Amino acid sequence: EELAERPLFSRSAVGTFFQERPVLKNPFLEDALLHKYLRRTVPAQVREPVAADLARFGERLVSEVHRLGRQCEEDPPRLQQYDAWGCRVDRIVTCPAWANMKEISAQEGLVAAGYERTYGEWSRVYQMSKLYLYSPSAGLYTCPLAMTDGAAKVIESLGVTETVEEAFRRLTSRDPQRFWTSGQWMTERKGGSDVASGTETVAQLQPDASYRLYGFKWFTSATDADMTLTLARVVDTHGRTLQGSRGLSLFFATLRDQHGNLKDIEVQRLKDKLGTRQVPTAELLLDGLPAQRISGEGRGVASIASMLTITRIHNTVSAVAAMRRIIQLGREYATKRFVFGKFLKDHALHVQTMARMEVETRGAFLLLMEVCWLLGREEVGSASALQLHLLRLLTPVAKLYTGKQAIAVVSEGLECFGGQGYMEDTGLPAMLRDAQVLSIWEGTTNVLSLDVLRGVAKSRGQVLEAFFTDTKAKLKAATGNPALAPALTAVDSALHALGGFVQRSGQKPSAYAELAARDLAYTLARIYMGALLVEHAAWEGATHTDVYAARRWCEQDLCPVVTKAETGSYDPEDAAEDTALLYE
Ligand code: UCC
Ligand code: FAD
CATH class of the missing domain: 1.20.120 (Four Helix Bundle (Hemerythrin (Met), subunit A))
Incomplete structure (x- = not known):
C-alpha cells in the first residue's frame, strides 16, 4: 500500500537518512594536550604570542588550507616528458594548490621560524607545533619543507659560505617570491639504507673548482625543488674513486636555469606510489649536473647527518599529527553516528578503542616535543652535554617508534568510521596510505634501530x-x-x-x-x-x-x-x- 503511494522517481527512493559527516574544527583549539604542554613548559612571554599564532593558523587551516591539501591529493603531479614538437622537456607539472602551499609555507614561516629563533630555545617547539597542526592538511607539502629545513641545517652547521649564502637566505625566507625548497638525494638503485655501498654517482672536478655530477638517483622526492643536497664520489686525477663511506662527499646544486628548465638532469619517470601521491617523486639521471662540493672530501655522510636529524624530527611531527587528526575526526564522528540505540560515543567499547589510540598519541606527542625542545636548546647553544646526548639518542628512537604507531593508530582510526573509513572521497584512506611511508623513508625501523647502536x-x-x-x-x-x-x-x-x-x-x-x-x-x-x-x-x-x-x-x-x-x-x-x- 505504502509503495503504491510513493511517487515515482522521487528523492525518497534513495531514503531520507544521510549520515552527518565529521567536521574538521580548529585543530589547535581541539588539542587539550598541546595546550597543557604549552602551559606547563613554555614561559608566559613566549606562550602568549605562540598560542595566538597557533590559534590563528588553526583557523586558516580549516577555512583555507585543508581544501588545498585535498586538491593536491586529487590532482597529483605528472611528468611532461616531451613538448608538442617532440623536444625532451622533462617538466614536472604540479597543481595550483601545490604552488599555494609553497606560498603559505613561506608566509607562515614554517621553515624560517626554526632559524629566526625569535623564541630562543622554544623556537623549534613553536615551529614544529605549527607544522604539527599543518601536516594533516598540507597535502604532503611537509615533505619538501622537511628537506628544506634539513638543507638549511646542513648549511648552517657547515658554515654559511659565499657559495650557499643566497641559498640559505632563500630556504629560510618568509617571502613567497624568494622562498626555495630543497631536495635530499641520497638513494640510488643499490641502496637507500646502505648509502655507503650504494652510491655510484661520481663528481668530476672542473677547472673553476666546481664539479659535474654523473649518476642515477633512484628516489628524489618533491623534485620540483629549487636546489638539492646530494652525495657523490669525487673522481681523482687518475679517474679513480674511493669506495665506501669515506669516498662520499656532499654537494649542493641548483636544479633549474633562468628559464625554469632542468640543468643536465633527465627525469626517467615519476614513481607510482602507494601514498604520498601529492608529492612528485622521480628517478633522475644526472648527466653532468653542475654542483659545488660543500663538505670535506669523504665527509659526505657525516655532513648530511644533520639533515637526517631534522628530517627525522619532521617525520615524527607528521606521525604524531596524523594520529592526532584521525582521533579528532573520529571522536567528532562518534557524537554523530547513532547505532544500536545510541551514539558511538556512548558505546563503552568504542570509546575504549579510541582512548587507547589517545594514549598512544599522548606518549608520542610528549616525546616529539621533548626532542624539539632539545633541538631548540642545541641551536641556541644552551644544551648541556647530557641534553646533546639525549637529542642524538631520541631522534632515531622517536622517528622509528612513532612511524609504526602512526600506521597502527591511523589504521584503527579508519575503522572507527566503519565502511566510510574505506571510502576514498572521505579523504580518510589517504591518511593511511601516507602514514605507511613514515616507517620507510628517512631510515627504516631496523636501520634506525642500528643507528641507535651507532650513537x-x-x-x-x-x-x-x-x-x-x-x-x-x-x-x-x-x-x-x-x-x-x-x-x-x-x-x-x-x-x-x-x-x-x-x-x-x-x-x-x-x-x-x-x-x-x-x-x-x-x-x-x-x-x-x-x-x-x-x-x-x-x-x-x-x-x-x-x-x-x-x-x-x-x-x-x-x-x-x-x-x-x-x-x-x-x-x-x-x-x-x-x-x-x-x-x-
Ligand atoms: O628518504 C628520504 C627523503 C624522503 C622525503 C622527505 C621526508 C621528510 C620527512 C617527513 C615529513 C612528511 S631521503 C633518504 C634518507 N636516507 C636515510 O635515512 C639513510 C638511511 N641509512 C642510514 O641512516 C645509514 O645508517 C647511513 C647511511 C647513515 C650509514 O652510513 P655509513 O657511512 O655506513 O655510516 P657510518 O660509517 O657509521 O657513519 C659515517 C659518519 C660517522 O661520523 P664520523 O665519520 O665523524 O665518525 C657517523 O657518526 O656519519 C655519522 N653519522 C651520524 N651522525 C651517521 N649517522 C648519523 C646520525 N644519525 N647522526 C649523527
Ligand atoms: P633496503 O635498504 O633495501 O631495505 C629493505 C629492508 O631491509 C628494510 O626492511 C630494511 O629495514 C631492511 N634492512 C636494511 N638494512 C638492514 C640491516 N643492516 N639490518 C637489518 N635490516 C636491514 N630517498 C632519497 O634519498 N631522497 C628522497 O627524496 C626519497 N624519497 C622517497 C619517497 C618515497 C615515497 C619512498 C618510499 C622512499 C624515498 N626515498 C628517498 C628512499 C628511502 O629513503 C629508502 O627507500 C629507504 O631509506 C630504504 O632504503 P631501500 O629502499 O634501499 O631499502
Missing part, C-alpha cells in the same frame, strides 16, 4: 647514561603522588631491568646487540614516553585524565628487550632458527 657506540655509552640519568630525574620529580605510583613503579622497574640488560649485553658479541637493536629501541621509546607521561601528570595543572593516560601507557610491556632476552631471542642459535623458519 651509543660513538659516545662510548654516554648517550645511554644520559638516558638513565634523565629518566630517573623525571621520575624523581614525580614522586609523592599516590595516583601516579603504579605508573611510576612500572617505569622505574623497566629502567632497572634495562640497566641489567645493558650490563649483561656488554659481554656479548656484537651480533647479539644487532639482534636486540629493534627491541632495545622500542624499550627506550616506551620507557621514555612513560617517564614523560608521568612527569606531565605530576604537574600541578594536570588533570585526572593525564594521570589515567600515564597509568594506561605503563600497563604495557615497557621493557620488551628484557622479555625477549629471557627467552634467548638474540643468541646465534635463534638467528639460525629464524632463518630456518622463514625459508622452510
